[in-house]
Amino acid sequence: MNPLDRLSALFEKFPGIGPRQAGRFVQHVVRASPSVRNEFISALQEIDTQVRQCPSCMRIHSGSRDLCNICDNARRDTSTLAVVAIDADILALERSGTYKGLYFVLGGTIALTSEKMNGLHMRQLFDSIPTRVEKGLREIILAFPANPEGDATAVRIKEELTPVVGENCRITTLGRGLSTGSELEYADVDTLRNALVNRK
Amino acid sequence: MNPLDRLSALFEKFPGIGPRQAGRFVQHVVRASPSVRNEFISALQEIDTQVRQCPSCMRIHSGSRDLCNICDNARRDTSTLAVVAIDADILALERSGTYKGLYFVLGGTIALTSEKMNGLHMRQLFDSIPTRVEKGLREIILAFPANPEGDATAVRIKEELTPVVGENCRITTLGRGLSTGSELEYADVDTLRNALVNRK
Amino acid sequence: MNPLDRLSALFEKFPGIGPRQAGRFVQHVVRASPSVRNEFISALQEIDTQVRQCPSCMRIHSGSRDLCNICDNARRDTSTLAVVAIDADILALERSGTYKGLYFVLGGTIALTSEKMNGLHMRQLFDSIPTRVEKGLREIILAFPANPEGDATAVRIKEELTPVVGENCRITTLGRGLSTGSELEYADVDTLRNALVNRK
Amino acid sequence: MNPLDRLSALFEKFPGIGPRQAGRFVQHVVRASPSVRNEFISALQEIDTQVRQCPSCMRIHSGSRDLCNICDNARRDTSTLAVVAIDADILALERSGTYKGLYFVLGGTIALTSEKMNGLHMRQLFDSIPTRVEKGLREIILAFPANPEGDATAVRIKEELTPVVGENCRITTLGRGLSTGSELEYADVDTLRNALVNRK
Numbered sequence: 014m015n016p017l018d019r020l021s022a023l024f025e026k027f028p029g030i031g032p033r034q035a036g037r038f039v040q041h042v043v044r045a046s047p048s049v050r051n052e053f054i055s056a057l058q059e060i061d062t063q064v065r066q067c068p069s070c071m072r073i074h075s076g077s078r079d080l081c082n083i084c085d086n087a088r089r090d091t092s093t094l095a096v097v098a099i100d101a102d103i104l105a106l107e108r109s110g111t112y113k114g115l116y117f118v119l120g121g122t123i124a125l126t127s128e129k130m131n132g133l134h135m136r137q138l139f140d141s142i143p144t145r146v147e148k149g150l151r152e153i154i155l156a157f158p159a160n161p162e163g164d165a166t167a168v169r170i171k172e173e174l175t176p177v178v179g180e181n182c183r184i185t186t187l188g189r190g191l192s193t194g195s196e197l198e199y200a201d202v203d204t205l206r207n208a209l210v211n212r213k
Numbered sequence: 214m215n216p217l218d219r220l221s222a223l224f225e226k227f228p229g230i231g232p233r234q235a236g237r238f239v240q241h242v243v244r245a246s247p248s249v250r251n252e253f254i255s256a257l258q259e260i261d262t263q264v265r266q267c268p269s270c271m272r273i274h275s276g277s278r279d280l281c282n283i284c285d286n287a288r289r290d291t292s293t294l295a296v297v298a299i300d301a302d303i304l305a306l307e308r309s310g311t312y313k314g315l316y317f318v319l320g321g322t323i324a325l326t327s328e329k330m331n332g333l334h335m336r337q338l339f340d341s342i343p344t345r346v347e348k349g350l351r352e353i354i355l356a357f358p359a360n361p362e363g364d365a366t367a368v369r370i371k372e373e374l375t376p377v378v379g380e381n382c383r384i385t386t387l388g389r390g391l392s393t394g395s396e397l398e399y400a401d402v403d404t405l406r407n408a409l410v411n412r413k
Numbered sequence: 414m415n416p417l418d419r420l421s422a423l424f425e426k427f428p429g430i431g432p433r434q435a436g437r438f439v440q441h442v443v444r445a446s447p448s449v450r451n452e453f454i455s456a457l458q459e460i461d462t463q464v465r466q467c468p469s470c471m472r473i474h475s476g477s478r479d480l481c482n483i484c485d486n487a488r489r490d491t492s493t494l495a496v497v498a499i500d501a502d503i504l505a506l507e508r509s510g511t512y513k514g515l516y517f518v519l520g521g522t523i524a525l526t527s528e529k530m531n532g533l534h535m536r537q538l539f540d541s542i543p544t545r546v547e548k549g550l551r552e553i554i555l556a557f558p559a560n561p562e563g564d565a566t567a568v569r570i571k572e573e574l575t576p577v578v579g580e581n582c583r584i585t586t587l588g589r590g591l592s593t594g595s596e597l598e599y600a601d602v603d604t605l606r607n608a609l610v611n612r613k
Numbered sequence: 614m615n616p617l618d619r620l621s622a623l624f625e626k627f628p629g630i631g632p633r634q635a636g637r638f639v640q641h642v643v644r645a646s647p648s649v650r651n652e653f654i655s656a657l658q659e660i661d662t663q664v665r666q667c668p669s670c671m672r673i674h675s676g677s678r679d680l681c682n683i684c685d686n687a688r689r690d691t692s693t694l695a696v697v698a699i700d701a702d703i704l705a706l707e708r709s710g711t712y713k714g715l716y717f718v719l720g721g722t723i724a725l726t727s728e729k730m731n732g733l734h735m736r737q738l739f740d741s742i743p744t745r746v747e748k749g750l751r752e753i754i755l756a757f758p759a760n761p762e763g764d765a766t767a768v769r770i771k772e773e774l775t776p777v778v779g780e781n782c783r784i785t786t787l788g789r790g791l792s793t794g795s796e797l798e799y800a801d802v803d804t805l806r807n808a809l810v811n812r813k
Contacts, residue, residue, distance in 0.1 A: 015675035016659035023653055028637050033598075037628050040700055043660055043673050050657050053623055057654050059616035061647055073643050075615035100640055102397040109405035154412055159391040188390030188411025191359040193403040195392060197302040198433075203393040205309035211388025211411060212354055215475035216459035223453055228437050233798075237428050240500060243460055243473050250457050253423055257454050259416035261447055273443050275415035300440060398633075502797040509805035554812055559791040588790030588811025591759040593803040595792060597702040603793040605709035611788025611811060612754055 017043065069141070071118045071134045072100055083116060090114045092151040096138065096170065098122050098158060106156065114154075117141070122162040123169060139173060146182050153184045217243065269341070271318045271334045272300055283316060290314045292351040296338065296370065298322050298358060306356065314354075317341070322362040323369060339373060346382050353384045417443065469541070471518045471534045472500055483516060490514045492551040496538065496570065498522050498558060506556065514554075517541070522562040523569060530569075539573055546582050553584045617643065669741070671718045671734045672700055683716060690714045692751040696738065696770065698722050698758060706756065714754075717741070722762040723769060739773055746782050753784045 014022070017039055024035035042050065067074055067081035074081040083089060083103070093114030097103060098121055106112045120133050142150070155170060157163030171184050178184065189207035191200060200208070214222070217239055224235035242250065267274055267281035274281040283289060283303070293314030297303055298321055306312050320333050342350070355370055357363030371384050378384065389407035391400060400408070414422070417439055424435035442450065467474055467481035474481040483489060483503070493514030497503060498521055506512045520533050542550070555570060557563030571584050578584065589607035591600060600608070614622070617639055624635035642650065667674055667681035674681040683689060683703070693714030697703060698721055706712045720733050742750070755770055757763030771784050778784065789807035791800060800808070 016656045016663050017675045019656040027641055041627055043664055047661055050660060054654050054657050056616045056619040057650050060643055060650060063616050064643055075617045105397040105405060109402050109409060111406050111409050158396040159393050185412040187408035190388030190390040192392040192395060193359050193401055196358040197305040201393055202309050205305060206311050208387035209311050212385040216456045216463050217475045219456040227441055241427055243464055247461055250460060254454050254457050256416045256419040257450050260443055260450060263416050264443055275417045505797040505805060509802050509809060511806050511809050558796040559793050585812040587808035590788030590790040592792040592795060593759050593801055596758040597705040601793055602709050605705060606711050608787035609709060609711050612785040
């Protein structure tokens with residue numbers, strides 16, 4: 014295959030990109046100056062040498078040390094651990110500005126059709142908990158998306174961890190209810206039920 | 214003005230209807246059979262004779278008695294009262310299937326620009342509370358939309374009612390957090406904050 | 414059925430209106446003042462007395478004379494006749510500001526599934542053509558939507574009228590090609606073919 | 614800047630891509646296997662060695678010869694030349710299956726604000742026309758988007774080329790009118806005017 018078609022095929026595998034937009038990306042790259050393409054090539058090459066996975070939270074980062082800048086930050090609150098599905102969820106929770114604890118990136122959620130957990134860092138999570146508890150962990154927040162896959166993943170992890178964490182560490186999930194801006198009339202039945210149950 | 218333009222002007226005042234759709238409604242009505250138009254006319258005429266406002270919850274209904282079918286239902290739980298903005302919110306909460314208490318329709322929310330409460334049944338609500346408390350009311354749920362107007366309305370009502378209801382009746386608001394189906398990555402900062410604060 | 418449910422059922426038959434919006438319309442009408450409802454009722458009543466169908470173009474109008482204001486306008490060019498599907502198409506062509514001829518409203522297009530022509534004023538159209546030709550008609554523009562139903566309707570009418578109109582009156586259809594604002598990349602194959610064939 | 618941020622900055626310059634989707638692309642690339650990244654790198658490297666611009670039509674291609682596969686195809690009809698704005702328009706016209714002539718890629722349209730023609734291959738187009746006419750060119754189709762920029766570009770080119778091409782070669786533009794699927798009621802005034810003027 015020629016380089017244009019190969020590039021197009023690679024772009025088509027990008028999340029949310031179809032053949033037409035892939036073609037537009039190819040035109041963009043081809044019409045760019047050689048120095049832009051060289052910048053692209055060098056960034057891709059440096060991924061293999063400079064990007065690593067944090068051994069503590071499994072997040073991808075490009076820091077100079079093994080631990081990512083959150084796990085490596087002595088000011089973070091080690092008594093709480095938020096388990097999230099993907100790296101981007103960390104950014105979302107950081108944006109909220111209220112969470113000061115540590116994270117663990119599971120790498121996804123359980124697929125309901127297959128119940129497969131391939132590629133999820135379940136083992137690494139479970140193995141890390143006893144040490145974390147010893148060091149003062151008091152709460153594990155299962156911060157998964159509010160969908161069946163997220164719920165199933167939370168149930169599975171809670172089952173596994175409850176006997177391990179002991180009485181001094183609780184396992185929580187994110188609050189459910191009306192999201193900001195929503196009106197009762199347009200809210201789904203499940204959200205209204207949660208909003209009623211979780212009233213306060 | 215001729216009847217076609219008058220009808221169009223009336224339809225243009227319907228919620229969410231612009232001139233083009235109003236014109237389509239006029240064509241629909243004009244091309245309909247005379248019996249459909251008569252049905253329309255008789256339904257409109259009966260509104261003034263057969264539709265009333267429930268004196269207890271302020272809801273519009275067409276029952277044969279003064280009280281609406283919820284206020285008149287002896288099986289409803291009189292220990293909880295959900296104050297909602299509009300009639301449609303009652304249907305929404307009823308669809309959720311979990312709420313068994315009574316309702317009060319405020320008729321809208323406080324407009325933030327003007328802080329006007331014109332047309333809101335604040336007086337009727339406040340006046341009804343002492344009797345309701347005497348009869349066993351234990352919780353007032355301020356079930357307003359999760360927006361600034363809804364929040365301002367809740368704050369205002371809570372200020373007014375707190376000294377009135379006494380210790381045996383609490384005033385609550387609907388739970389806030391992730392609505393069903395939402396992912397952290399796309400949730401707004403305010404919703405994520407609520408989801409973290411209301412974790413359990 | 415009570416008047417609220419009857420009104421809701423009537424609104425649900427409006428084009429593009431579902432149960433939820435019908436419910437909102439009912440609330441709008443019920444919460445309106447009695448004088449608004451009376452205005453509604455009188456406009457509906459006057460439809461049967463003051464609205465008529467133009468016997469020449471089949472359009473609905475509320476003029477004081479039998480003919481509508483276009484058919485009755487001595488300045489309109491009687492040498493061209495635009496046959497359209499629905500009343501709203503007349504407004505669209507008038508907005509364009511270039512057409513000065515007469516109209517005929519067919520009342521819809523042929524349904525492709527059933528090939529039914531129920532309710533279409535085919536007979537009235539065909540019957541009117543000989544007199545129109547005698548009075549100087551030189552062009553019949555079949556101004557139907559650019560979809561299979563519109564095309565089938567145009568073919569059917571052309572077959573029927575070609576032997577009738579004689580050599581001095583031509584039968585045309587609206588130009589096809591790129592609509593204003595469209596880009597080649599996003600145009601469908603059929604539109605591009607028309608744009609190429611109709612280049613000039 | 615670290616490679617993750619550099620990659621993200623490069624993706625943000627892709628057409629239609631914002632920071633959030635750029636971040637998702639970075640995750641996609643980083644989580645991919647090293648062999649996928651190598652494939653990416655080699656495709657980018659080959660652009661500089663294997664991708665060239667056709668000297669006849671200015672199109673980007675990766676053929677082994679200088680001319681692209683259309684200019685190099687002896688079966689294409691050399692009597693028609695379609696001048697298009699961008700490479701993707703060639704694909705669009707080829708999809709239509711009716712055009713068998715040659716192409717010329719201008720590289721964009723005139724910017725109306727600046728009237729700048731920077732980067733447009735105007736000179737190359739104009740210089741090529743005399744030879745093309747000698748070799749039998751009979752029609753130049755200005756196949757630009759149906760927007761003000763496309764129209765201005767067509768006017769400009771026509772002014773320049775009309776004295777050059779002589780009587781035996783005409784300069785045309787794509788047909789304008791209703792695009793397939795459009796209804797009169799929703800068509801803009803300009804499109805309706807074109808549909809009326811170009812009726813046939």
